[in-house]
Amino acid sequence: MSMFEDIPVDVGVIYEGERVRRNDMYVELGGPKQEHKFELVKAKGLDEIEDEKIIVIGPDIKDMEEGSTHPLGIYVEVAGKDVEEDLEGVIERRIHEYSNYIEGFMHLNQRYDIWLRLNKKSFQKGLNSFDIIGKVLLRLFKSELPFIEKIQITFITDPEKVREMWKETMEIYEARDAKARGMKDEEADAFYGCTLCQSFAPTHCCVITPQRYANCGAISWFDGRASARVDPKGPIFSIDKGECIDPFKGEYTGANAVLKEKTLGEVTQVWLYTAFDYPHTSCGCFEGIAFYIPEVDGLGIVHRAFDGTTVNGLPFSTMADSTAGGRQVDGFHGVSIEYMRSPKFLQVDDGWSRVVWMPSTIKERVKDFIPEEVVDKIATENDVKTVDELKVFLEEKEHPVVERWKAIPAEAVPEMKRKEAPMPTPVSVATVATMPVSVGGFKIILKDAKIHAKKVIIRAAEEEK
Numbered sequence: 523m524s525m526f527e528d529i530p531v532d533v534g535v536i537y538e539g540e541r542v543r544r545n546d547m548y549v550e551l552g553g554p555k556q557e558h559k560f561e562l563v564k565a566k567g568l569d570e571i572e573d574e575k576i577i578v579i580g581p582d583i584k585d586m587e588e589g590s591t592h593p594l595g596i597y598v599e600v601a602g603k604d605v606e607e608d609l610e611g612v613i614e615r616r617i618h619e620y621s622n623y624i625e626g627f628m629h630l631n632q633r634y635d636i637w638l639r640l641n642k643k644s645f646q647k648g649l650n651s652f653d654i655i656g657k658v659l660l661r662l663f664k665s666e667l668p669f670i671e672k673i674q675i676t677f678i679t680d681p682e683k684v685r686e687m688w689k690e691t692m693e694i695y696e697a698r699d700a701k702a703r704g705m706k707d708e709e710a711d712a713f714y715g716c717t718l719c720q721s722f723a724p725t726h727c728c729v730i731t732p733q734r735y736a737n738c739g740a741i742s743w744f745d746g747r748a749s750a751r752v753d754p755k756g757p758i759f760s761i762d763k764g765e766c767i768d769p770f771k772g773e774y775t776g777a778n779a780v781l782k783e784k785t786l787g788e789v790t791q792v793w794l795y796t797a798f799d800y801p802h803t804s805c806g807c808f809e810g811i812a813f814y815i816p817e818v819d820g821l822g823i824v825h826r827a828f829d830g831t832t833v834n835g836l837p838f839s840t841m842a843d844s845t846a847g848g849r850q851v852d853g854f855h856g857v858s859i860e861y862m863r864s865p866k867f868l869q870v871d872d873g874w875s876r877v878v879w880m881p882s883t884i885k886e887r888v889k890d891f892i893p894e895e896v897v898d899k900i901a902t903e904n905d906v907k908t909v910d911e912l913k914v915f916l917e918e919k920e921h922p923v924v925e926r927w928k929a930i931p932a933e934a935v936p937e938m939k940r941k942e943a944p945m946p947t948p949v950s951v952a953t954v955a956t957m958p959v960s961v962g963g964f965k966i967i968l969k970d971a972k973i974h975a976k977k978v979i980i981r982a983a984e985e986e987k
């Protein structure tokens with residue numbers, strides 16, 4: 523008998539990557555319309571929780587109106603003799619993976635950024651309660667991570683309660699992130715790799731070091747170490763650093779070798795601390811993007827929660843399409859917020875001295891880590907709206923990037939950094955690094971292919987029946 527025989531919808535890896543569009547959605551939980559949302563895992567003592575208990579605080583799915591949006595907190599408590607605090611972040615990241623196994627249920631992002639949708643079809647099939655979702659999650663957690671002996675899941679939709687817990691949760695994330703600060707990559711005995719996002723970005727592999735936090739901002743070097751210890755054959759594993767080829771760029775023979783193996787030869791070289799040449803790959807879960815602004819030879823930063831238009835006229839979502847997919851895109855670089863607090867943050871590119879624009883909310887969050895002499899010289903959406911205004915602002919403030927304009931004659935700027943930044947063209951061209959096509963039971967992956975077609979017909983799968 524299947525583990526999910528009593529679940530009204532199908533459950534399996536084939537549903538990973540399934541999107542629920544607004545028109546198909548029965549209900550939305552978290553997401554950009556909700557200020558307060560979170561998911562949190564806490565390690566508990568074996569006698570502190572009741573195994574397989576599911577609690578719902580606030581309206582359940584069946585009490586929600588079709589098309590409505592709600593705040594959500596997912597609080598998972600786990601216990602087991604091998605369960606330690608360092609595993610919390612890693613277990614938490616699996617909520618994303620396992621939720622996406624549920625037919626018609628979409629989970630995006632992590633931590634305080636979660637965005638979930640349930641489609642109408644699955645609701646009509648009977649997926650109308652958090653109790654059912656909880657059952658699927660706890661069964662998957664226990665079968666996939668056998669070191670979890672007891673698990674209890676609470677879904678919170680009551681707005682007041684979500685807000686209250688959200689505050690505590692933000693403090694817990696901050697304490698987790700602060701733990702690795704002060705450690706240096708050179709001193710670490712190993713790095714850690716993660717391929718959890720390969721289901722969405724087949725050539726992506728995170729290299730997690732003390733000073734380069736994972737792109738999703740959910741897995742620290744300590745989390746990687748704890749996970750690799752309890753589940754060494756799992757998607758998070760230890761990377762033997764090998765020889766350090768270049769400490770400034772952050773190039774290690776061990777990281778290069780692992781990248782080559784895990785991306786099946788697609789990526790063979792990575793420089794950890796740059797957005798150019800051989801940058802770390804970007805999946806789609808990054809918390810922010812560092813993007814090149816050729817007109818000022820500087821870098822902008824935008825984070826996922828920023829819903830306005832950046833200084834180059836593009837919103838986060840458009841740039842995310844150009845950055846994601848597990849590629850090394852020159853000048854479009856996925857980053858986590860914690861990496862912005864690292865002393866090695868884009869050091870090859872001049873670090874904060876090269877950053878010229880960022881949203882005010884994210885600047886506020888990381889401002890203690892921006893060198894004092896630069897912090898007021900970085901523009902936000904409140905200072906400038908266009909690149910022309912940005913130029914004036916930078917000159918007025920004597921931003922260090924202005925020196926580059928004088929110091930580097932145009933012909934001396936490397937071709938890659940001088941050319942127009944690769945501008946996304948969201949309307950007429952779909953850009954994908956790898957595109958799977960199913961033919962007669964075989965899956966064919968087209969890599970970096972350019973396809974010209976007179977006409978493209980996209981039909982919903984059910985029309986084929």
Ligand code: SF4
Nearest residue numbers: 716718719728736738
């Ligand atoms: S972004 Fe990186 S560390 Fe985070 S889940 Fe994806 S592959 Fe793992």
